[in-house]
Amino acid sequence: MTTTGVHPLRELLPEGSVFDDVDVLEAHRRDRATFCPAGTPSVLVRARSTEDVATTLRWADEHRVPVVPQGARSGLSGGANAVDGCVLLSVEKMDRILDIDVDEQLAVVQPGVVNGVLAARAAERGLFYPPDPGSRSVSTIGGNVATNAGGMCCVKYGVTGDFVRELEVVLADGRVMRTGRRTAKGVAGYDLARLIVGSEGTLGVVTEVTVALRPASARPLTAVAFFPTVADAAGTVAGYLGEGYRPSVLEFMDEPTVRCVQRVADLGFPDGTAGMLIAQSDRGDAAPDDLAAFERVARSFRATEVVVADDPVEGEMLMQARRLIGDSQEHLGALLIDDVCVPRGRLVDLVTGLERIAEEQRVQVLCAGHAGDGNMHPVVAFDADDPDESARAQRAFDDIMALGLELGGTITGEHGVGHLKRRWLGRELDPAALWAQRQIKNALDPHGILNPGRVLPDG
Amino acid sequence: MTTTGVHPLRELLPEGSVFDDVDVLEAHRRDRATFCPAGTPSVLVRARSTEDVATTLRWADEHRVPVVPQGARSGLSGGANAVDGCVLLSVEKMDRILDIDVDEQLAVVQPGVVNGVLAARAAERGLFYPPDPGSRSVSTIGGNVATNAGGMCCVKYGVTGDFVRELEVVLADGRVMRTGRRTAKGVAGYDLARLIVGSEGTLGVVTEVTVALRPASARPLTAVAFFPTVADAAGTVAGYLGEGYRPSVLEFMDEPTVRCVQRVADLGFPDGTAGMLIAQSDRGDAAPDDLAAFERVARSFRATEVVVADDPVEGEMLMQARRLIGDSQEHLGALLIDDVCVPRGRLVDLVTGLERIAEEQRVQVLCAGHAGDGNMHPVVAFDADDPDESARAQRAFDDIMALGLELGGTITGEHGVGHLKRRWLGRELDPAALWAQRQIKNALDPHGILNPGRVLPDG
Numbered sequence: 001m002t003t004t005g006v007h008p009l010r011e012l013l014p015e016g017s018v019f020d021d022v023d024v025l026e027a028h029r030r031d032r033a034t035f036c037p038a039g040t041p042s043v044l045v046r047a048r049s050t051e052d053v054a055t056t057l058r059w060a061d062e063h064r065v066p067v068v069p070q071g072a073r074s075g076l077s078g079g080a081n082a083v084d085g086c087v088l089l090s091v092e093k094m095d096r097i098l099d100i101d102v103d104e105q106l107a108v109v110q111p112g113v114v115n116g117v118l119a120a121r122a123a124e125r126g127l128f129y130p131p132d133p134g135s136r137s138v139s140t141i142g143g144n145v146a147t148n149a150g151g152m153c154c155v156k157y158g159v160t161g162d163f164v165r166e167l168e169v170v171l172a173d174g175r176v177m178r179t180g181r182r183t184a185k186g187v188a189g190y191d192l193a194r195l196i197v198g199s200e201g202t203l204g205v206v207t208e209v210t211v212a213l214r215p216a217s218a219r220p221l222t223a224v225a226f227f228p229t230v231a232d233a234a235g236t237v238a239g240y241l242g243e244g245y246r247p248s249v250l251e252f253m254d255e256p257t258v259r260c261v262q263r264v265a266d267l268g269f270p271d272g273t274a275g276m277l278i279a280q281s282d283r284g285d286a287a288p289d290d291l292a293a294f295e296r297v298a299r300s301f302r303a304t305e306v307v308v309a310d311d312p313v314e315g316e317m318l319m320q321a322r323r324l325i326g327d328s329q330e331h332l333g334a335l336l337i338d339d340v341c342v343p344r345g346r347l348v349d350l351v352t353g354l355e356r357i358a359e360e361q362r363v364q365v366l367c368a369g370h371a372g373d374g375n376m377h378p379v380v381a382f383d384a385d386d387p388d389e390s391a392r393a394q395r396a397f398d399d400i401m402a403l404g405l406e407l408g409g410t411i412t413g414e415h416g417v418g419h420l421k422r423r424w425l426g427r428e429l430d431p432a433a434l435w436a437q438r439q440i441k442n443a444l445d446p447h448g449i450l451n452p453g454r455v456l457p458d459g
Numbered sequence: 460m461t462t463t464g465v466h467p468l469r470e471l472l473p474e475g476s477v478f479d480d481v482d483v484l485e486a487h488r489r490d491r492a493t494f495c496p497a498g499t500p501s502v503l504v505r506a507r508s509t510e511d512v513a514t515t516l517r518w519a520d521e522h523r524v525p526v527v528p529q530g531a532r533s534g535l536s537g538g539a540n541a542v543d544g545c546v547l548l549s550v551e552k553m554d555r556i557l558d559i560d561v562d563e564q565l566a567v568v569q570p571g572v573v574n575g576v577l578a579a580r581a582a583e584r585g586l587f588y589p590p591d592p593g594s595r596s597v598s599t600i601g602g603n604v605a606t607n608a609g610g611m612c613c614v615k616y617g618v619t620g621d622f623v624r625e626l627e628v629v630l631a632d633g634r635v636m637r638t639g640r641r642t643a644k645g646v647a648g649y650d651l652a653r654l655i656v657g658s659e660g661t662l663g664v665v666t667e668v669t670v671a672l673r674p675a676s677a678r679p680l681t682a683v684a685f686f687p688t689v690a691d692a693a694g695t696v697a698g699y700l701g702e703g704y705r706p707s708v709l710e711f712m713d714e715p716t717v718r719c720v721q722r723v724a725d726l727g728f729p730d731g732t733a734g735m736l737i738a739q740s741d742r743g744d745a746a747p748d749d750l751a752a753f754e755r756v757a758r759s760f761r762a763t764e765v766v767v768a769d770d771p772v773e774g775e776m777l778m779q780a781r782r783l784i785g786d787s788q789e790h791l792g793a794l795l796i797d798d799v800c801v802p803r804g805r806l807v808d809l810v811t812g813l814e815r816i817a818e819e820q821r822v823q824v825l826c827a828g829h830a831g832d833g834n835m836h837p838v839v840a841f842d843a844d845d846p847d848e849s850a851r852a853q854r855a856f857d858d859i860m861a862l863g864l865e866l867g868g869t870i871t872g873e874h875g876v877g878h879l880k881r882r883w884l885g886r887e888l889d890p891a892a893l894w895a896q897r898q899i900k901n902a903l904d905p906h907g908i909l910n911p912g913r914v915l916p917d918g
Contacts, residue, residue: 103701103804126703148646159644161653162621177891183800184832185618186869187607187657188876188887189914190896194620194653198646215703242562244585244674285745341642345562373643410645417647428647432636436903437649443902444895455648 007043008063009087012055019044028070028090029082034334035394036078036419041068044088050168050176050207056089057205057449058174066452069201071112071143074135076337077418079147079200079454089205091142098208100125105213106165106182111142111206115149118211127213130157133414134326142206148198150414152322155372156248156282157214159414161197168208169196172445182210195440200416201451203444218284220248222315223291225298225306226273230254230355230367232301233275234347237371240279240297241344245290249280250372251322254351257368257379260328265321270305275351277371278318325368325377332364334384336397340404341375341413353403354378361396363389375413401427417455426457466502467522468546471514478503487529487549488541493793494853495537495878500527503547509627509635509666515548516664516908517633525911528660530571530602533594535796536877538606538659538913548664550601557667559584564672565624565641570601570665574608577670586672589616592873593785601665607657609873611781614831615707615741616673618873620656627667628655631904641669654899659875660910662903677743679707681774682750684757684765685732689713689814689826691760692734693806696830699738699756700803704749708739709831710781713810716827716838719787724780729764734810736830737777784827784836791823793843795856799863800834800872812862813837820855822848834872860886876914885916 010018019025020043029038042065047053060067066086073080082088095112102125109118115136119129132151133139139149144160145167151159166180169192180186180193196204227233233252240247254275258267269276277298281290288308295306309315329335342350351367358365369376378400382393401411401424411417411424426434437456441448469477478484479502488497501524506512519526525545532539541547554571561584568577574595578588591610592598598608604626609618625639628651639645639652655663686692692711699709713734717726728735736757740749747767754765768774788794801809810826817824828835837859841852860870860883870876870883885893896915901907 103697104802105700148650150644154644161650171891171895175891175894177895178889179892179895181800181869182802183834183868183872184803185609185613185800185829185834185872187873188869188871188880189884189892190662190899191607191620191653191657192892192895192899194650195899198650203649215705238562241564246674286743341640341644343563343641344643370644375642375644409642410640410647412647413642413644414646421647425648430637432630432634433638433648433651435634436630436636436638436651439902440649440651440654440899443898 009043009045009056009059012059013045013052014048017046017048017052019046028088031073031075031078031080033076033078033418033420034336036081038081039084039086041082041086041088044090046090046093048093050170053089053091053170053205053207054174054176056087057170057172060087060449061173061447064447064449067449068451069205071140072138074139075143075147075418076415077420079416079418079451081419083453091205091207092140094207097121102127104182106210107213108208108210109141110208111140113141115139115141115144122213123216126216128216129163129211129213131160131163134323141209145197145206145209146200147414147416150370150375152249152251152370154370155250156246161194163211164193164197164209165212166210167193167196167206169204169206171204172447172450198416200418200455202441202455203450217248217282218287219312220280220282220315221287221291221312222309222318223279223294223306224318225277225303226270227275227301227303228273230275230351231348233277234351234371236277236298236301236303237347238344239301240294241372243293243297245293247279247290247372248282249278251278252371253368254366256364256366257325261321261324264324264328267321273304278322280315329366329379329381332381334382336380336393338378338397338400339375339413339415340378340400340409340411341373342404342407342409344374346407346409347371347374349407350376350403354400357396357399357403361392361399363393363396365396373413374409419454422455422457425455468502468504468515468518471518472504472511473507476505476507476511478505487547490532490534490537490539492535492537492877492879493795495540497540498543498545500541500545500547503549505549505552507552509629512548512550512629512664512666513633513635515546516629516631519546519908520632520906523906524908526908527910528664530599531597533598534602534606534877535874536879538875538877538910540878542912550664550666551599553666556580561586563641565669566672567667567669568600569667570599572600574598574600574603581672582675585675587675588622588670588672590619590622593782600668604656604665604668605659606873606875609829609834611708611710611829613829614709615705620653622670623652623656623668624671625669626652626655626665628663628665630663631906631909657875659877659914661900661914662909676707676741677746678771679739679741679774680746680750680771681768681777682738682753682765683777684736684754684762685729686734686760686762687732689734689810690807691762692736693810693830695736695757695760695762696806697803698760699753700831702752702756704752706738706749706831707741708737710737711830712827713825715823715825716784720780720783723783723787726777726780732763737781739774788825788838788840791840793841795839795852797837797856797859798834798872798874799837799859799868799870800832801863801866801868803833805866805868806830806833808866809835809862813859816855816858816862820851820858822852822855824855832872833868878913881914881916884914
């Protein structure tokens with residue numbers, strides 16, 4: 001398993017699939033998580049078929065070599081970072097859309113298909129693939145399945161797992177399993193497809209995904225509301241949803257987040273505003289009523305201004321600005337990106353708690369996110385060259401997770417546990433649940449070769 | 460473990476929880492599946508708390524005594540039938556609604572709460588619990604979770620599992636696990652809640668369920684369409700959904716089924732009609748357009764008559780008639796009730812295939828079901844006192860499952876595997892999936908005490 005000499009997988013896999021050049025390995029060591037350790041891989045396999053994946057795993061299981069599955073490496077929790085001596089098993093080149101079945105409203109894709117590409121191809125056929133993680137222009141369906149990725153649509157349409165019908169999965173010892181089904185319903189045996197979804201490459205490697213599509217929705221109408229305090233914005237979210245409205249998007253940005261985005265796109269953010277909400281409705285003729293109700297609720301929470309976009313293009317520009325959040329914050333320094341999710345009635349407590357944490361740890365904490373789901377993205381910005389500030393940033397990050405749990409929420413709404421939140425999993429799950437998770441991991445991967453050190457804490 | 464003497468569980472459980480009277484045991488030996496074997500239980504435990512369930516399982520696991528969990532025993536696959544020497548563990552008396560949280564749109568219930576009771580209590584608070592199995596007036600949420608129960612709503616709203624947020628589950632050795640979460644999203648660890656859903660009491664006993672509720676929908680409008688052939692009705696289903704409509708109900712009944720229902724309620728079924736569809740839309744102002752489109756598609760498939768109910772009451776009466784199907788067929792003799800689910804584009808092949816099977820095996824096969832999901836309920840009616848006809852009925856039942864698989868479907872869309880379809884599970888699942896299912900069962904229930912002989916085939 002050294003990087004010199006001929007790697008044994010070269011004998012087993014098609015030519016051009018196995019790479020042990022130091023530069024190539026270095027370029028594939030990490031996903032987009034900051035401050036997660038990355039080890040030194042022994043080899044990179046670029047699988048082009050299920051058989052390549054099965055061959056790799058069979059060999060690795062026999063020789064007890066760790067395997068780290070990779071897609072676009074756009075994850076935010078270190079789940080695709082190398083571990084020492086591992087095989088990096090990339091399915092990025094398995095990127096074909098195998099079928100879009102218009103009559104059954106299904107798509108069958110390889111794991112390396114980019115989310116946005118699938119969505120665009122589906123749209124060309126009059127269909128809609130809702131899950132829309134912020135990374136959708138680069139992240140792949142395989143990675144979306146591995147993390148049960150969310151996005152802005154979830155408040156109305158649900159997460160990746162809600163659209164997965166059938167999976168082909170290569171298990172740790174190289175067995176190829178099909179699980180789930182193409183039909184709308186089915187209860188034949190345990191729901192292994194749903195178990196694999198969100199398992200972050202620790203239970204198997206997904207090599208084919210059948211997803212449900214929906215009929216295209218009407219082009220959404222958009223409204224924005226500006227608030228004097230973040231608590232008013234949070235109160236509007238709970239109030240509006242509590243009245244029974246189901247917006248297709250309900251996003252929050254606080255003032256520091258907006259200030260970043262304003263550097264690259266104008267959101268028309270009035271002075272003296274602490275936060276804003278973006279709401280959309282895609283219910284066609286009913287959309288104006290939905291947004292009128294949003295305006296009414298927002299004004300009851302002291303909104304200083306509410307603007308309903310006259311035409312869909314304006315709304316789409318606003319959404320594009322929303323998607324710039326990540327890039328627009330890079331100048332702030334190092335960033336720790338969180339994704340706690342709380343009951344929406346506790347959003348007010350979350351945003352006010354973030355202010356307290358920022359003060360206590362003397363770091364900047366920005367906050368935006370999928371407010372309609374209570375799934376927020378607090379971002380701790382700090383100077384990584386300052387050891388004291390870095391330590392305070394890490395404490396703030398921990399405090400945010402503690403706050404999420406204290407409010408009846410979860411440490412991760414959509415990014416996954418990976419390496420980043422592994423220490424915290426044992427604080428969220430009770431001992432029986434942790435035991436059950438370990439039993440399942442051991443049952444399906446008895447030699448522990450699949451993405452070791454991810455998700456489940458040691459011990 | 461005899462039924463004489465004092466059962467050891469009497470010492471461990473509260474007074475009045477343990478029953479070994481022969482009559483009581485006899486009355487609890489079976490669910491509603493026909494032709495499934497039922498063994499002789501040693502004792503019935505009526506749990507009133509999570510602690511009672513944990514105590515029972517701890518004792519049973521230590522003494523290697525099989526445990527069969529029971530709710531309302533309204534299941535149709537023998538999953539709640541006694542096995543010899545077992546503890547029947549009933550959670551029917553754990554029937555409290557612990558909370559309906561209007562702001563978060565959640566309900567927290569004990570497993571013995573009847574589905575219809577939860578739905579009614581939610582409706583009183585302006586909320587909607589969609590999963591509506593045919594048995595909803597008697598079946599319990601615990602049983603609904605155990606089988607991932609469906610119903611008529613699924614075509615638009617999904618199945619029980621789509622509404623489960625958090626579960627309290629007692630594992631085989633008595634450990635109490637909470638899994639899932641109250642929040643809308645969450646990816647902290649494997650999705651064990653979804654693994655427990657549909658596991659039919661073989662992985663744990665559910666003692667508390669948190670379900671998502673929805674805002675109340677508009678009162679639905681209803682249309683019925685009558686067709687000269689069942690194939691025309693099936694074609695209408697695929698055609699209407701293929702155009703992107705999402706009815707809240709889309710049910711099919713063939714002529715023999717309607718004839719049974721007509722004995723107890725008038726469906727206004729015209730002569731010379733081979734089948735009918737019932738469609739509903741609950742989209743308020745958009746409902747008339749939805750049903751006009753349904754009429755257009757139905758007429759393009761030679762519908763002889765399409766009636767749109769003028770007011771919601773008329774529609775509700777029609778749905779009540781639909782719910783009488785089960786009772787209305789009792790006079791036909793013994794019944795084998797199937798629940799295959801096929802891609803909706805193959806419904807035509809399913810219904811024509813059923814006609815062939817009925818002819819070949821010389822038995823009557825009626826068919827109704829949730830056509831919008833491709834989830835049909837073919838019913839084989841036969842004289843159980845005639846051994847030859849009984850054998851042919853059993854062959855017809857098997858042929859129906861084979862047909863479902865051949866059409867790319869599943870042997871069970873919503874009733875579960877239980878005992879009834881266990882032999883067939885190995886024909887639906889591939890060897891790797893079957894292996895993975897067995898590994899999980901062994902990992903969570905190493906002594907195999909939980910509902911042995913159900914779901915997974917021997918071997």
